[in-house]
Amino acid sequence: WWTGPKTNPNPRLMSVAGSSTGMLRSASVKGNINLSKTSSLPRVQGLILYSPGHVGVYVGGNVAVDNRCTGQNIKVQPVFGGRYRWQKWFKLPQLRYPGTGFVTCNGGQYYYENGQYVAGTTKSVGGTVYKFDASGRLTSGSVPASARAASAAAGVYRRVLQVGLRGGDVLALQRKLTGLHFMTADNCTGYYGPITKAAVLNYQRKKGLSATGIADLKTLSSLGL
Known part of the structure; x- marks a missing residue:
């Protein structure tokens, strides 16, 4: 997977061996994507998107990230209404996905409830009312430090560590x-x-x-x- 700017992607964040089909087969949590029905894709950042021979990463807010050809930069396009036709989604076994609580992703704050982030709504958490836009990003209300620490301690989006990684x-x-x-x-x-x-x-x-x-x-x- 990739980290860094689009013009200089670094593929060393996580190494996952195997073909796209093999990855899909090994996943225990997966489903079909109906491109005419947005609810067919769970609101979970870090899901893997699949089409025959290829995978991408769902980063939330209807945005997919993938790298289609050697020598090309990362592509960032909508899942629904985009040019690429994703067929399935699955959870990567090497990651632990959020359950319930605040999560920081791409510099934004999100609130997960029962495994999916809330979006386009207000939510009362611990007596404080928070507002989230259509992409799920927190737009009003300040997440307490204790909640951020609890989210970090939960280890969401942990990666498997192996030779060659830094961090x-x-x-x-x-x-x-x-x-x-x-x-x-x-x-x-x-x-x-x-x-x-x-x-x-x-x-x-x-x-x-x-x-x-x-x-x-x-x-x-x-x-x-």
């Missing part, structure tokens, strides 16, 4: 493993290299987890991340 989540993993004496503090760099892989592998073996050296969601949950 704050990698650093948090390294610090946790250091605290458990599987690696040393001088190796807490935020980069997932051979040392981190070996530490994860040893932790997985000790805990009776699948020993792959990849910090999957089960491993991260075991570590409290």
